[in-house]
Amino acid sequence: MTDATEGFPLDAPMSGSFLPAAAPRESTSHMIAEALRAAIVDGTLAPGAPLRQDAIARHFSVSAIPVREALRQLESEGWARAAVHKGASVAPLSANEAREIYEIRSALESLALGLAIPHHTATTLREAADLCRAAEREEDPSRYVARNAAFHMCLYAPAGRPQLKDMIELLHRRGERYLRLKFGLPSYKGESDTEHAALLDAVERRDIATAQSLVVAHLLGTGELLHRFLTERAREEAALAHQPKPRGRRPRVTTGS
Structure with missing residues (x-):
């Protein structure tokens, strides 16, 4: 945290303006949303962290308007939550949400795959194979997430269903x-x-x-694994929170003879 951002917990304050002065407002809000999303994914912005409009606007050297639009976008995608009189904050991780995301993905991606397979060509299959190998070699978690999404979307692209594609991509973002x-x-x-x-x-x-x-099977298995992991972690955290705090040693009282 830095004084320059008044507690906005990105890695470091940016020098100068993050965005071109003449950038269109829609582009500005999109870029801010992408930066905030990346900070949430890598843990810089933890679940429950406040997303103060004024601090974010100063951090990116922009007005409050594109920040509000970016936060509204993140809220619609499930990344942020807004509370009356409290402002926005990073949405908490949820075992049930994780499982549901992958349940919905399994249905939509199975549909997309069935529509796409008859239209794959040697070129599209070669592209999918290249992406599969690239993901296999990737060890960096952030880049792996991107390569994983690219591989899946490449398999579905020949289906030619733009609305289905948009829905699947949204779920990929929510599941990052x-x-x-x-x-x-x-x-x-x-x-x-x-x-x-x-x-x-x-x-x-x-x-x-x-x-x-x-x-x-791949997607439902992922959802169930994440549900178990998050449920067990929440149970452990609750148990720790209810443990009695150790009392400090009482000072010895001495009396004169």
């Missing part, structure tokens, strides 16, 4: 924080890479039923 959590769980990376390879193989063989079954 949760996917980062899964990165810290044992054996996740290897399991995910193996599941991606099997999914790609089914798509290359034009086996729609198998591909749909694999993507559903």
